[in-house]
Amino acid sequence: MDKYHHKFIDTKIANTIKTNITKMKLTIKLEKTNTCKKIVFSKKTVAELLLQLKINPQTVLIVRNNQVITEDEKLKNGDSLELLSVVSGG
Amino acid sequence: MQHGDLCAGHFLSYFEDKVFQTIQDYRLLERNDTICVAASGGKDSLTVLYLTKKYINKKNLPAKLFALAVDEGLKDYRAHTILDLKKFCKKEKIELHLVFNKKEFGFTLDEAQKKISQKRPCHICGVWRRYLLNKEARKLGATKLITGHNLDDEAQAILMNFFKANSSLSAHLGPVSGVEKSDSKKEGPFVQRIKPLYFCTEKETRLYAVLKKFPLHFAECPYANEGYRSKVRDMLNEFENNYPGTKQGLINSFLDLLPLIKQKAMLNKEKLQHCQRCGEPANNPICKACKIIEELQTKNKTKTGKKKK
Numbered sequence: 001m002d003k004y005h006h007k008f009i010d011t012k013i014a015n016t017i018k019t020n021i022t023k024m025k026l027t028i029k030l031e032k033t034n035t036c037k038k039i040v041f042s043k044k045t046v047a048e049l050l051l052q053l054k055i056n057p058q059t060v061l062i063v064r065n066n067q068v069i070t071e072d073e074k075l076k077n078g079d080s081l082e083l084l085s086v087v088s089g090g
Numbered sequence: 091m092q093h094g095d096l097c098a099g100h101f102l103s104y105f106e107d108k109v110f111q112t113i114q115d116y117r118l119l120e121r122n123d124t125i126c127v128a129a130s131g132g133k134d135s136l137t138v139l140y141l142t143k144k145y146i147n148k149k150n151l152p153a154k155l156f157a158l159a160v161d162e163g164l165k166d167y168r169a170h171t172i173l174d175l176k177k178f179c180k181k182e183k184i185e186l187h188l189v190f191n192k193k194e195f196g197f198t199l200d201e202a203q204k205k206i207s208q209k210r211p212c213h214i215c216g217v218w219r220r221y222l223l224n225k226e227a228r229k230l231g232a233t234k235l236i237t238g239h240n241l242d243d244e245a246q247a248i249l250m251n252f253f254k255a256n257s258s259l260s261a262h263l264g265p266v267s268g269v270e271k272s273d274s275k276k277e278g279p280f281v282q283r284i285k286p287l288y289f290c291t292e293k294e295t296r297l298y299a300v301l302k303k304f305p306l307h308f309a310e311c312p313y314a315n316e317g318y319r320s321k322v323r324d325m326l327n328e329f330e331n332n333y334p335g336t337k338q339g340l341i342n343s344f345l346d347l348l349p350l351i352k353q354k355a356m357l358n359k360e361k362l363q364h365c366q367r368c369g370e371p372a373n374n375p376i377c378k379a380c381k382i383i384e385e386l387q388t389k390n391k392t393k394t395g396k397k398k399k
Contacts, residue, residue: 031308058327061297068300070095085308086296087323 024077032085047071105298116265118284120294126232129157131171135298156185163198170309177305206391221379227281235281244290246322246336248344261355266276279371
């Protein structure tokens with residue numbers, strides 16, 4: 001195989017991976033700021049979401065459909081989450 | 091979280107067992123105690139209030155229980171949490187007493203902070219709050235004063251004292267306050283402070299309050315991010331996230347050292363005095379609470395003098 005063939009295969013693999021990543025839309029309500037925002041999320045778990053939002057997992061509880069969920073929980077398109085602040089302060 | 095992935099029911103049992111075990115292991119309560127719970131209406135105080143009542147009922151103790159709240163006069167904050175507390179106490183049939191900074195000291199915390207901005211609000215708040223809680227709890231006949239301090243609060247306090255080389259203050263930490271072992275038996279000017287949530291993290295406590303559906307509305311103290319404590323809190327949370335078990339490790343190490351710290355504090359213990367102004371216990375002729383009032387009144391006089399000119 002020549003180098004052009006290699007490049008062709010690499011691009012093909014990259015495109016396959018790209019199409020397999022499902023982008024989901026999530027609604028996030030932040031208790032601390034009393035704000036709501038819609039975001040696009042391309043990974044899977046709560047832990048990965050917190051990483052994307054740059055939120056330390058020690059400081060929040062995550063609620064979905066009135067149930068507290070753990071950080072390894074998988075999210076799905078259209079999920080509506082509430083992030084409760086652990087630190088009340090004072 | 092320390093509890094791993096427990097279901098709601100098992101988490102509630104785990105949490106309650108941990109609190110009850112702390113009460114037993116450290117002999118925090120005695121049969122005939124009159125128990126005052128320092129309450130603010132936040133997650134920690136509602137949880138500790140609820141669990142103290144549950145413990146008394148479970149053990150069938152003849153102990154008396156009531157809640158005591160301090161209204162510092164923090165705009166858009168304290169009124170909300172006190173409302174939650176009132177609802178909670180009514181539902182749980184717990185007697186509630188309220189004291190006010192304005193009535194006791196002549197200034198709300200907001201007013202005091204505006205006048206002496208060089209003093210951190212958390213310093214003024216802490217001095218006045220400790221003063222009022224002890225004074226009122228003693229007046230109401232309390233033999234124990236329960237606070238909602240959790241593992242995070244304690245870990246922060248330990249680090250803050252170490253960073254500032256305040257080892258004498260560290261001697262007062264631990265699940266039971268006081269330097270001497272016999273402090274609880276003495277009838278002195280201090281009501282012994284105890285911390286049943288000592289081994290519960292802040293996150294666990296919030297989870298417990300959420301699962302129990304306590305009437306809580308999120309409210310953050312307007313000065314929450316101003317103090318030294320908030321920086322230490324963020325640092326500890328960062329460490330806990332990268333190295334799970336950091337906070338618990340800190341607490342365990344501290345408890346190992348605590349007898350030595352207390353021993354040292356006993357050697358350097360100064361004779362307790364009584365404030366010349368208010369008669370409350372103090373380390374100096376004038377207590378810290380009265381010194382703050384004095385400073386505020388001086389500022390008032392200076393301002394009035396300037397206006398007259």
